[in-house]
Amino acid sequence: MEFLLQYSRFIIEGFITALTMTIIGVSGGAVLGITTALLDVYGGRVSKVLVGIYVEFFRGSPLIVQLLIFYFSIPAVTGLNWDAYTAGAVTLILNSGAYQKGYFKGAIEAVFKDQLMAAASIGLTFRQTLRYIVLPQALKIVIPAWTNELVSLGLSTSALIIIGVRELTSIAKTIAAQTFRPLEVYFTIAIIYFIWITIMLKIMDIVYRRVRIPGLEVSI
């Protein structure tokens, strides 16, 4: 296995790329997920339909196909010229947002109607109700579901290989080809993914314990 040490710099770079793409995808996706969830729950008919189309598209087609569309098809049609990293990041955000919309919608709807009525009864406006009642609860309720998304998106970054982003899997492929030792290389990479995911799960567990509130530990 020592031969891998001489490639450690590339492996670390690949890992950092995967991690960065995960963070960008999952945080951009969270903003998009919250926004589309709010539109879906409280918005008018048109916004509900638009959100529905968006979600169906990104949940109903493979990530790899989405990456190809955003890297090859869209530039071809629009003349837009972006590199693989930008196209990859945008696709991950849109993809993750579509899944996160579902989680946030569930969490928002878990904030019971009686509390909304109570909020109105003390004179809170709709915006204040979202800000002080709905979102603080929804953000806590959503953590377990959101953790799954973090893991799933982290692993999905390996799909970025298809558009040539130099992330962990694509680095592994290059090293395997150069050294002719695919068994050790891919096995090592799998272990790196595993350790990474385990650490993320641990961190989210600590976060969840910290922000948990008695009576609110509903997982959905």
Place this chain on the structure above:
Amino acid sequence: MGEVVLEGRGIKKWYGKLQVLKGIDIKIEKGKTKVIIGPSGSGKSTLLRILGLLEPPTEGNVLFKGRDVYAEKLDLNKIRAKIGFVFQEPSLFRHLTALDNVKLGLRHVLKLSEDEARRKALETLRIVHLEGWKDHYPAQLSGGQQQRVGIARALAMDPEIILFDEPTASLDIELTWEVIDTMRELAERGITMLVVTHEISFAKEVADEIIFMDDGMILEEGPPEKVLMNPKSERARVFLRRLLGV
């Protein structure tokens, strides 16, 4: 006759084809306690939500201190802040402690400073005898304690009136009494109240006036002795006989 705080005129309400309220006229005067009784499904909760501006009537007017809320297009949130509401189910904000539940409206609706809001919230929790429970979350409180925090949350806003919708309906007997006692104390403090309840001792001893509602209409109204002991309508008589167990 004293100043009328809250008034409903010719209130009618339909849910789709179902007419729930069939023309209700009601006035609550400052400092008075009015109790509404009536069978399940008679429209009591609906009437309270309409008077609390939590939903509009299909027809009719709601007047707050003489001003027609919907006709004059008054700012609903401003007036809701002055009408307290205590719900049948404890409806505390689940992510906030007892203190923060009471404080929220003070901070963000009345815009008091953090210090003032805190002081006022503590003072109000003291009135409902829960100052020792201020840091507990709703899930850590009994149903009765939750209802009393709900009362404190309404009371802290210095409302002109508090509406209670069967606040003890989901509680067992001991807890019912602690909530009823708290309400009795509020009445003694001169708080204006409109209370839906089937706690007859409260109605009898505390109410200035009792209303009997059935099928979306007011069938009886008057002082407790009159409505409870000597109702005119057959329906009220049947209902009361069952309620009083006589």
